[in-house]
Amino acid sequence: MATLPTGEPRQEQQPQPHAQQRPVWPEAPRSAGPYADALAKVKPLIDANAPMSNADLVQALNIAAISSLGLKQPEDAERYWRRVIDVQPDSVEAYNSLGIMFKGMGRLDEAEAIYRQLLSVRPDYVEGHNNLGAVLFDLNRLPEAEAAYREALARQPDCAEAYHNLGKLLHAAKRFAEAEKAYRKALQLQPDLVENHVHLGNTLQQLDRLTEADDAYQRALAIRIDIPEVHHNRGIVLKTLGRLSESEASYRRAIAFRPNFHLAQFSLGSLLLSIGRYEEAWRLYESRYEQEGNIHHHSATVLRCPRWRGEPLAGKRLLVWQEDGLGDMVQFGRYLPLLKAQGVTHITFACATALRRMFKRIDCVDDVMSHGEALLRSNTYDTWTSLISVPxxxxxxxxxxxSALAVNVDPMLVQQWSERLATLPAGRKIGIVWKGNPKHHNDANRSVPSLAALAPLWSVPGFSFVSLQKGQGEDEAKAPSAKQPLLHLGSDVTDFADTAAIVAQLDLLICVDTSTAHLAASLGKRCWVMLPAHDVDWRWLRDRNDSPWYPDTVRLFRQAKDEGWGALIERVREALGNVEF
Structure with missing residues (x-):
């Protein structure tokens, strides 16, 4: 995108109808101080319609516009630049300046209009097509933006900026292979532009070509070392590559260059949690509340009582606010009794519908309500917290x-579901969940592709299988093949109280990383969790097959690097054949 002109604008020579002395204009100011002085010199001439050539008038208007913008008077700047266009309709500088100003102010429709007006006058103006594309990109009109960038490139095939912008668009459209080609073309034309290397690295990361992404980030840092975002992005890549000490160092460099870089603090906290360095990790993980635009920052903004940060709780009314996943609430529900033991007089848990019936049966919870109701009453509490903040x-x-949350299962629900489970043949009952929430950022890796992939498990004699699958995967469970004997209950489950009543009657749960794992383990049931090789959640730590969060119940089966689900499921099958109850 072009930048606002700061010097004297270029002008084509205009014929002067009358000989006259050329005014001596001040240069357009380059710092805040001289703006008022420059405007004071040209404004009287403009306002008085002093006799001058078109070229001199255009120059005066440009100085007035730039000075007005420097004085934070965009309405005046707009008026002056529009007068330039009236005097000199092909003044690309005036059009561009207006377009840049409108875009910066978020007046995107007006920016689009001014660039289209420019192109109607100068259809061959490459920068106009490129800048129009940038505005259309911001308007999320990607096909039109792409057409504008490609028009710029058709007119100037060596326009590096248009290739770079096209790469950003293709990346946003998830056309990563095409984005890579655009960035590499931009790099051929402009090899020392740091943004090209950074955005190429981001695209290679999406293509899961992590070593190449790291190379791109290192080239960017060789050009300019002090960009916190690049250190942060490199930290993510290094973490995924398993180079944890280097990842930690990269995150710390990002924070060193920008001490209030909350996203980097959060990422470092997540890394340290994944390797069990909890003492420093929890504090860093709290930085999620400082990241504008995410749910945690929103919670801190809308709740009308202070957030708890470790102050004494004796005699206080506490609002516990769910802002993370269902499984998180089950895992960290273990902290509710500890909060109560601090002397809290009343604990209200605001949570999703799926959790309410179950948490109403938790002894230390005094009230359970919806987020909407709790928000309206939030001013009646002394303080609020998220369960994941408590540690x-x-x-x-x-x-x-x-110790894990003591889940109190409803005996009436146990009886209700026992009638369904009684239809199974005699033997051990194994619950299965093979897919998680499709909205999870790592769902493509952590969910098993299909129910059919679990087929090796059916060959182990003496077991019946119960599907607790909800959401994606339900259709498969409703119509299993003849070779996959399966009692599917997931579609009839309404909430976690139902799930708890079913799991309480099972002998084992085999699942991917989902909330049901936390529920089963909290119920004291044996739970085998199948984990992907890529981007394992921090709570499962690293390089171990057990969990300190559930030391007596959870066994972890981890994909090895470059190992598919088939090999892992085969290991689960072997373990199932040898298990003793």
Whole structure:
């Protein structure tokens, strides 16, 4: 995108109808101080319609516009630049300046209009097509933006900026292979532009070509070392590559260059959690509340009582606010009794519908309500917290993790579901969940592609299988093949109270990383969790087949690097054949 002109604008020579002395104009100011002085010199001439040539008038108007913008008077700047266009209809500088100003102010429709007006006058103006594309991109009109960038390139095939912008668009459209080609073309034309290397690295990361992405980030940092975002992005790549100490160092460099880089703090916290360095990790993980635009920052903004940060709770009314996943609430529900033990007089848990019936049966919870109701009443509480924040203020270490939440199963629901389970043949009952939430950022890796992939498990004698699958995967469960004997209950489950009543009657749960794993483990049921090789959640730590969060119930089956689900499921089958109950 072009930048606002700061010097004297270029003008074509205009014939002068009358000989006259040429005014001596001040240069357009380059810092805040001289703006008022420059405007004071040209404004009287403009306002008085002093006799001058068109070229001199255009120059005066440009100086007035730039000075007005420097004085934060965009309405005046707009008026002056529009007068330039009236005097000199093909003044690309005036059109561009207006377009840039409108775009910067978020007046995108007006920016589009001014660029289209420019192109109607100068259809061969490459920068106009490129800048129009940038506006259309911001308007999320990607096909039109792409057409504008390609028009710029058709007119000037060596326009590096248009290739770079086209790459950004193709990346946003998830056309990553095409985006890579556009960025590489931009790099051929402009090899020392740091943004080209950075955005190429981002695209290669999406293509899962992580070593190449790291190379691109390193080239960017060789050009300019002090870009926090690049250190952060490189930290993500290094973490995924398993180069954890280098990842940590990269995150710390990002924070060193920008101490209030909350996303980097959060990423470092997540890394440290994944390797069990909880003492520092929890504090860094709290930085999620400082990241504008995410749900945690929103919670801190809308709730009308202070957020708890470890202050004494004796005699206080506490609102516990769910802002993370269902499984998170089950895992960290173990902190509710500890909060109550701090002397809290009343705990209200605001949560999703799926959790309410189950948490109403938790002894230390005094009230359960919807988020909407709790928000309206939030001013009646002394303080609020998220369950995942509690370990930061209770200083939980890997050795002091509290016992799992004691789930109180409704006996009436147990009886109700036992009638369905009684239709199974005699033997052990194994629950299965093979897909997680499709909206999860790592769902493509952590969910098993299909129910059919679990077929090796059916060959182990003496077991019946119960599907607790909800959402994606339900259709498969409703119509399993003849070789996949399966009692599917997931579609009839309404909430976690139902799920708890079913799991309480099973002998084992085999699942991917989903909320049901936390529920089963909290119920004291044996739970085998199948984990992907890529981007394993921090709560499962690294390089171990057990979990300190559920030391007596959870067994972890991890994909090896470059191992598919088939090999992992075969290992689960072998374990199932050898298990003793």
């Amino acid at each position: 930061a203020y209770l200083r939980t270490t890997i050795r002091t993790i509290p």
